[in-house]
Amino acid sequence: NAGVTQTPKFRVLKTGQSMTLLCAQDMNHEYMYWYRQDPGMGLRLIHYSVGEGTTAKGEVPDGYNVSRLKKQNFLLGLESAAPSQTSVYFCASSYWASATYNEQFFGPGTRLTVL
Amino acid sequence: DQQVKQNSPSLSVQEGRISILNCDYTNSMFDYFLWYKKYPAEGPTFLISISSIKDKNEDGRFTVFLNKSAKHLSLHIVPSQPGDSAVYFCAASAKNNNDMRFGAGTRLTVKP
Numbered sequence: 036n037a038g039v040t041q042t043p044k045f046r047v048l049k050t051g052q053s054m055t056l057l058c059a060q061d062m063n064h065e066y067m068y069w070y071r072q073d074p075g076m077g078l079r080l081i082h083y084s085v086g087e088g089t090t091a092k093g094e095v096p097d098g099y100n101v102s103r104l105k106k107q108n109f110l111l112g113l114e115s116a117a118p119s120q121t122s123v124y125f126c127a128s129s130y131w132a133s134a135t136y137n138e139q140f141f142g143p144g145t146r147l148t149v150l
Numbered sequence: 151d152q153q154v155k156q157n158s159p160s161l162s163v164q165e166g167r168i169s170i171l172n173c174d175y176t177n178s179m180f181d182y183f184l185w186y187k188k189y190p191a192e193g194p195t196f197l198i199s200i201s202s203i204k205d206k207n208e209d210g211r212f213t214v215f216l217n218k219s220a221k222h223l224s225l226h227i228v229p230s231q232p233g234d235s236a237v238y239f240c241a242a243s244a245k246n247n248n249d250m251r252f253g254a255g256t257r258l259t260v261k262p
Binding site for chain 1: 191192193194227239248255
């Protein structure tokens with residue numbers, strides 16, 4: 036099992052360009068998440084999905100869109116990149132998000148720089 | 151607002167000694183707490199967790215303590231090993247809430 040994979044690993048964009056980050060998981064998890072990690076800020080949730088065809092906003096959703104057309108894939112889109120979106124992006128998945136168990140499995144991250 | 155805080159950005163300990171990493175939270179609705187470990191160029195990996203109905207959870211060399219009245223938890227690593235050198239994130243979530251909040255992380259260095 037590959038677990039959670041992310042594509043690409045690195046990307047440099049110019050302000051105003053668009054791109055899509057792809058996350059794939061082979062653990063048949065229902066829940067998937069996109070986080071960004073910035074220095075001194077920890078990980079912050081951008082969007083998440085509780086199942087195929089569903090998405091919801093997290094803590095910092097502005098400037099991003101997501102889609103979950105297939106259970107195993109969760110896409111994060113930047114329509115018009117801004118320097119403030121320079122960050123490391125992590126995708127994660129979990130069996131479910133319940134009151135007692137919410138271990139999330141993370142991908143290796145995508146380092147995005149917006150010039 | 152940062153609801154989960156790790157006030158020590160870094161910690162250095164000698165191999166074989168105890169490492170204590172601290173975490174404070176402000177949201178009284180949090181009822182499940184997790185620690186994740188992160189090596190450079192990798193994603194975080196789950197380490198240990200604790201429910202709010204407990205005050206201690208132990209897994210091998212790792213023990214997490216929860217003090218609900220103080221809204222404080224700590225991770226103890228005994229004995230510390232050089233391979234434990236990593237960034238440790240504290241995280242918390244509330245019942246039926248998918249929004250897990252993370253602290254900023256503490257970089258642990260274990261010296262041989």
